[in-house]
Amino acid sequence: MGDTLAIQVQDLHRSFGQNRAVDGVSFDVLRGEIFSLLGPNGAGKTTLISMLSCLLKADSGDALVMGHSISVKPQQVKASIGVVPQEVALYSDLSARENLLFWGKMQGLRGVPLARRVDEVLEVIGLTDRQRERVSTYSGGMKRRVNIAVALLHKPALVIMDEPTVGIDPQSRRSILDNVKQLRDQGMTVLYTTHYMEEAQELSDHVGIMDHGKLVAVGTQRELVKSVGELNRIQLRLSEPTEGFLETWKTIEGINDVTSDDGIVTVLAADSNRVLPRLFESAAGAGVRIVSVDIQEPNLEAVFLRLTGRALRD
């Protein structure tokens, strides 16, 4: 079993004062897969991967990364991982090539093999033509791509990426997501944190959902959706206040739950096509006009909402 796992996290804890940033997290990541940690800002994702990359010590618990304990053999762990930090961590007064050469040396590469590898990753990130320009002259997306390239120089078995697409243009984001999928195709394991549900949906083989320092769910997307009942989410905006009236909707057959927040009514139902006509009928009978309707198929956003009671971007 151990040979098939890239990461085994066992009851990790880390607090900052009274704040429990990571609170008893356990999960496994298979070799060669993309595992996404999905959660809003402040959920504890960065703290968790800081511990997995041996930058922070755990208060308790342990993790095996590529078979090495983060608390006992941090140097072996570091040798087997490449870390892409959330913020661009490059020397802006150096060119992309100089940055890559420097970081390659920090990973133990030298001479011709290093120069060749730098050429390769520059090709992958599409910056061969501008490799000798200072990083400070690059756009945000270009910096992000160099930021990722640094982590790939030594061909690590595991790449840890902490929200690598924050604050960049759609074109660069697309390029990065494609790069991540290529890494998996090359046999690398990717631990990817994000608060963008659509990224997790597109990339992930397995997803872990974090909130308030806890891992509230883990599994494939299908498993997660199934775990919350595969309900459709129907959001309706009504013409007037709905106190009392919504109670009648809860009695309609096929509706699982009805909640109201800030003028928007959310209805959870297994089959939206079946319940929608009855909602309109009921509203018309009560003299209430439905202004807008939005139907959402079951997805990770819905799973998160169901599990935590709030939206990812709250």
Add this chain to the structure above:
Amino acid sequence: MQALDIALKDIRHSFTSLFGLMFMFAVPLLIVGLFTVAFGGTATSKQQTFSIPVTNVILANLDMGIQAVDLDPSDADPSTTAGDILTHLLSSDELKELMAVTTVTSANAARDAVDSRAAQVAVIIPTAFTRTSMEGAPGGGVEIYQDPTLTLGPGILRAIIGQFVDEFTSVRIMQSTMTASLAATGITPSPDKVAQAVQRFVEETMAAQATFGSVKVEAPPAKQQRSASLLATILAVYMAAMMVFYAYYTGTAGAESILLEQEQGTLQRLFTTRTAPAIVMQGKMLSILLTTALQMLVLMLVSALALGIRWGGLGPIMITLVPTALCASAFGIFLMSFLKTTRQAGVVSGGVVTATGILALASVFTMSVPSAAQLGQRVALFVPQGWSLLAFRQAMDGAPMGRLLTSAAVLLAWTAVMFLVGRARMARRFA
């Protein structure tokens, strides 16, 4: 190897930073330039074209000699008093380039001469000068009444009189020790014999002074200072002080790169690579060390060429420069380990470097007031800059290797303590 890579990357950053270059080289060199403009022409001249302005001294010797001592005047020659000897010394040919001495018979006449600006300094030797000198009273009670705007002339006068009194005191100690020692063995020496012994001691002391010079205003004939003038010596001390101050500034500014990298996220990224954190810190230390050492070498070279400052032999220079560069680097890392942001560092490190620098350099800026300078030298040893300055002064003075090595050892001890504390605190922060 990785430590060297980190060091070279940091050095490159330092040497492409206009601000860094300005404070590492431009500001200290500007100060050297000012020194050069002010004094360079005279200090570098091979001919002794510069001379300290002659101080006009008015001297009232009121010393009653042996009559002021409770002894029988017939036992000694009343015409020979300590005041006479001091008057003779101050009027001697050796000092005539420093002071022109005129004698008067009363204290008031001497003070009036200063008040009327006929003289710049009045030296009033009190009636009991012989006795108080024998008792070792500080300065022998000699009054120096001076033009308050003068510092150098009165300073030299005080030094000469202080040494003169010290020698009188040593005669007294020698006499009493000899009498007591003989008495302990049952011998009671006759006053004549004691007087002869004292006379011989004084003669030999005077002969020794003639050889080595107890009060030297010209450069000692040591090899490395053959052509240095007194002014060049003073300039050298000021230059060393400036250099030490800016070396520690550079050490601190260099260490600030740790906080800067922390804010940029590159330090954390370094700690996620297979390069051990200890190597990362060694690389940081190496870059600060090389930058500081290079800065000092440049300043020493420029000041030697521009001001003719003799820094000492290559060996003493290395024994002084390397521990100073190490200590300045460790000082920076130690300081930064207590700070969290570059913003904090800008304020706090500037303050700490300035405050400790002032403590270290206090003795330099009070050179003309011997008692204050002495206190300043003691206080300076509470900060590492003080030891660096001491080491440079020792190297310039051609001090024995033992003393140089002692100063270097103290600097290395400072280095070890500050580096270990700084490293431990940094390690706690990042792991």
